[in-house]
Amino acid sequence: xxxxxxEHKLGEEKRKFNPVFDTLVYAILIGVLLITILPVMYVxxxxxxxxxEIARNQGIVLxxxxxxxxxxxxxxxxxxxxxxxxxxxxxxxxxxxxxxIVTTLFAYPLSRKGLPGKSFITKLVMFTMIFSAxxxxxxxxxxxxxxxxxxxxxxxxxxxxxxxxxIMKAFFENLPEDIFxxxxxxxxxxxxxxxxxxxxxxxxxxLTIGMYYMVSHWNxxxxxxxxxxxxxxxxxxxxxxxxxxxxxxxxxxxxxxPTETMRMAAVCFATLPIVVVYPFIQKYFVKGTLxxxxxx
Amino acid sequence: MKRKVMSLLLVCCMLLSCxxxxxxxxxxxxxxxxxxxxxxxxxxxxxxAVPAEPITITIxxxxxxxxxxxxxxxxxxxxxxFEKTNVWVDLIPIDDxxxxxxxxxxxxxxxxxxxxxxxxxxxxxxxxxxxPINQYKESFAPMxxxxxxxxxxxxxxVEDEMYAFPRAEANSDLYELYFIRQDVLxxxxxEMPKTIDEFFDFCQKSVQDDVTGLxxxxxxxxxxxxxxxxxGTYGVMxxxxxxxxxxxxxxxxxxxxxxxxxxxxxxxxxANLVSPNIWDAGTAVVEMRKGQTVAGSAPWSNLLKQAYxxxxxxxxxxxxxxxxxxxxxxxxxxETVVAFYDYNSNSGEKFAVNAETSEEKxxxxxxxLNYIATDEGKMLTWLGVQGTHWDYDANGNAVVLEGQAxxxxxTSNYQFAGRNDDEYLAVKFPEAAEANxxxxxxxxxxxxxxxxxxxxxxxxxxxxxxxxxQLIAFIQGERPIEEYDAFVQELYDIYNxxxxxxxxxxxxxxxxxxx
Numbered sequence: 001x002x003x004x005x006x007e008h009k010l011g012e013e014k015r016k017f018n019p020v021f022d023t024l025v026y027a028i029l030i031g032v033l034l035i036t037i038l039p040v041m042y043v044x045x046x047x048x049x050x051x052x053e054i055a056r057n058q059g060i061v062l063x064x065x066x067x068x069x070x071x072x073x074x075x076x077x078x079x080x081x082x083x084x085x086x087x088x089x090x091x092x093x094x095x096x097x098x099x100x101i102v103t104t105l106f107a108y109p110l111s112r113k114g115l116p117g118k119s120f121i122t123k124l125v126m127f128t129m130i131f132s133a134x135x136x137x138x139x140x141x142x143x144x145x146x147x148x149x150x151x152x153x154x155x156x157x158x159x160x161x162x163x164x165x166x167i168m169k170a171f172f173e174n175l176p177e178d179i180f181x182x183x184x185x186x187x188x189x190x191x192x193x194x195x196x197x198x199x200x201x202x203x204x205x206x207l208t209i210g211m212y213y214m215v216s217h218w219n220x221x222x223x224x225x226x227x228x229x230x231x232x233x234x235x236x237x238x239x240x241x242x243x244x245x246x247x248x249x250x251x252x253x254x255x256x257x258p259t260e261t262m263r264m265a266a267v268c269f270a271t272l273p274i275v276v277v278y279p280f281i282q283k284y285f286v287k288g289t290l291x292x293x294x295x296x
Numbered sequence: 297m298k299r300k301v302m303s304l305l306l307v308c309c310m311l312l313s314c315x316x317x318x319x320x321x322x323x324x325x326x327x328x329x330x331x332x333x334x335x336x337x338x339x340x341x342x343x344x345a346v347p348a349e350p351i352t353i354t355i356x357x358x359x360x361x362x363x364x365x366x367x368x369x370x371x372x373x374x375x376x377x378f379e380k381t382n383v384w385v386d387l388i389p390i391d392d393x394x395x396x397x398x399x400x401x402x403x404x405x406x407x408x409x410x411x412x413x414x415x416x417x418x419x420x421x422x423x424x425x426x427x428p429i430n431q432y433k434e435s436f437a438p439m440x441x442x443x444x445x446x447x448x449x450x451x452x453x454v455e456d457e458m459y460a461f462p463r464a465e466a467n468s469d470l471y472e473l474y475f476i477r478q479d480v481l482x483x484x485x486x487e488m489p490k491t492i493d494e495f496f497d498f499c500q501k502s503v504q505d506d507v508t509g510l511x512x513x514x515x516x517x518x519x520x521x522x523x524x525x526x527x528g529t530y531g532v533m534x535x536x537x538x539x540x541x542x543x544x545x546x547x548x549x550x551x552x553x554x555x556x557x558x559x560x561x562x563x564x565x566x567a568n569l570v571s572p573n574i575w576d577a578g579t580a581v582v583e584m585r586k587g588q589t590v591a592g593s594a595p596w597s598n599l600l601k602q603a604y605x606x607x608x609x610x611x612x613x614x615x616x617x618x619x620x621x622x623x624x625x626x627x628x629x630x631e632t633v634v635a636f637y638d639y640n641s642n643s644g645e646k647f648a649v650n651a652e653t654s655e656e657k658x659x660x661x662x663x664x665l666n667y668i669a670t671d672e673g674k675m676l677t678w679l680g681v682q683g684t685h686w687d688y689d690a691n692g693n694a695v696v697l698e699g700q701a702x703x704x705x706x707t708s709n710y711q712f713a714g715r716n717d718d719e720y721l722a723v724k725f726p727e728a729a730e731a732n733x734x735x736x737x738x739x740x741x742x743x744x745x746x747x748x749x750x751x752x753x754x755x756x757x758x759x760x761x762x763x764x765x766q767l768i769a770f771i772q773g774e775r776p777i778e779e780y781d782a783f784v785q786e787l788y789d790i791y792n793x794x795x796x797x798x799x800x801x802x803x804x805x806x807x808x809x810x811x
Contacts, residue, residue: 052610055586056510079366139399148405225391226399238391259607
């Protein structure tokens with residue numbers, strides 16, 4: 001309570017003494033907001049505007065006069081878009097769950113003080129972050145493990161993200177040691193400590209790391225290009241790139257380039273699900289990131 | 297004690313998971329991937345094994361276009377081709393083409409056949425990743441006869457071994473056409489401009505009046521193509537182009553008319569008549585498609601397909617493209633040139649054979665090639681099935697049946713042997729017939745750059761970037777045109793331009809093209 005009042009006072013003092021500074025900060029923030037939001041508005045507006053109106057407005061439309069869902073109707077009618085979306089959602093859901101399980105199981109022991117060789121293993125893991133294997137050796141491993149042309153090719157090679165592991169490890173290290181001692185006195189084993197004590201206290205970090213993994217799975221592209229030739233397993237990003245690329249590349253004389261409206265509708269279609277999820281996780285985001293950043 | 301044991305177990309688990317990727321796969325766990333690689337090769341297999349058995353071949357494709365069927369079941373072409381040849385042809389689209397192909401080849405997972413350019417063909421042949429096909433020449437003789445013997449040339453060979461199938465490619469350089477808005481000419485009651493001065497007046501008037509109502513742009517084009525409309529009247533094109541003039545090897549950069557050409561181009565630039573977006577591949581074309589631009593240079597295929605005409609008419613129902621004949625020359629004794637084309641226009645990508653592809657599959661591919669080289673096969677890859685997708689009209693011309701245009705749009709992906717482009721375009725794009733006939737009358741500059749070697753100490757890309765930057769500087773007035781000679785001297789001093797031209801002269805003389 002005392003702390004809260006103090007914070008309140010500090011805030012008042014700031015407003016009192018720095019009106020110019022505050023105005024400047026708000027002006028900059030509004031500028032940043034516009035820079036961030038205008039491209040999104042543009043993409044959404046163009047996707048809903050008849051192409052003729054876009055052409056008449058020199059390609060710039062932020063508030064469409066006549067709304068049309070024609071482009072969306074075409075996209076919704078395309079089987080490969082739906083299939084790509086299905087694959088991407090599957091990879092994102094199952095991939096993120098697998099990532100969180102494995103990363104937690106890896107980070108937790110590394111965060112415990114008594115672990116023999118802890119420093120060596122941490123350095124070994126860090127080594128892979130700095131010196132990656134390279135495209136062809138990784139491809140050979142994926143091939144050798146029979147993951148080519150399977151959903152596993154999207155999930156298994158990136159099962160543990162080293163930076164996420166480090167953040168999670170740091171978060172676990174910050175948890176009060178007394179709680180662990182209390183749990184052990186009450187008869188908990190290491191696994192029970194993890195599942196019953198640590199995980200319930202780690203919701204922010206789980207959601208934060210989960211979000212990182214989720215976004216990376218949502219954007220899966222190179223794994224599909226390199227490891228998957230089966231067209232039924234192509235994720236959304238590959239399908240989307242094909243559509244967008246055809247508008248700028250030197251295309252065959254037989255290809256008709258889709259209009260701007262169509263391409264922007266495809267972008268919206270591919271982005272919407274991840275944008276919808278984000279607000280629900282956002283409140284944990286800063287907390288989780290900062291908590292993990294205290295210790296390296 | 298219990299904690300220590302637990303900790304040690306966790307350490308072991310982590311180490312094992314760290315090292316898991318380094319393990320060698322055990323023999324008793326075969327995967328689909330290894331099964332494919334370990335499959336007996338053609339030489340081990342009986343050559344005449346069950347010939348009636350259908351066979352599936354995989355062929356890489358750099359892009360299938362946005363109208364490719366969404367499933368094998370919907371792909372009527374694949375089915376018909378199978379019925380005719382007993383071969384299932386599976387096209388494998390590869391994105392980020394050479395990156396992914398390199399990885400797949402190294403990993404032994406590349407498709408049976410894949411298109412490669414000459415440089416990659418040499419590289420793959422040196423590494424043993426593709427196999428020579430000399431011994432099959434007899435087998436694909438019908439296809440070669442259809443194409444013409446001239447397509448069996450050096451671009452298919454590495455040290456006398458043939459590594460790629462002959463293929464006739466469309467020369468898209470020849471698609472370039474000068475456009476002008478006929479409706480705007482009519483609006484002003486003007487005749488088709490004959491000189492660049494008349495052209496200047498037309499563009500300037502259109503821009504000043506904003507005749508389109510869309511913030512009118514005078515000239516639209518991709519990169520230098522718009523400027524070249526003007527420079528061509530001085531017999532030159534802007535850029536590093538090796539040409540043969542009066543039997544001698546020279547370069548457009550060394551042409552004595554270059555300074556006058558740049559001065560003329562600068563006049564258009566100073567009057568803001570050229571689209572500011574010419575360096576952005578897509579935007580300048582979109583400006584033309586929607587009718588914001590009143591003139592320009594572009595491949596006919598970028599503007600005259602029905603879908604693009606529909607866009608143009610949706611914005612302005614009266615808009616209509618006309619075609620500009622070559623402007624009158626500004627130099628006595630020099631003929632105006634309109635755009636350019638390559639000496640060896642057939643140096644693009646050809647189909648090479650994966651080193652691991654069996655003889656049976658190669659023969660199956662040749663069977664497909666020979667079939668699409670027949671009249672029936674040709675029409676199948678052009679227009680589809682007669683009676684379903686196309687038919688002959690009363691005049692005996694092949695015409696696409698109503699509503700079938702989209703259904704046949706993807707068949708070009710199966711033109712593995714290429715095509716006679718003029719014949720193909722006439723049949724496939726009747727709406728552009730007039731434009732396609734018009735463009736054949738242009739006098740185009742013939743350049744030889746793509747058959748020339750480059751001296752080891754010359755970084756051609758660096759030099760061409762510098763040339764481009766300096767030419768833009770001259771046009772935009774950032775560098776006075778009086779310094780043009782100094783600029784050419786810089787090429788000799790900095791980029792070893794002299795050695796480049798000497799080597800070009802030597803090569804083209806050896807080829808019997810120059811004196």
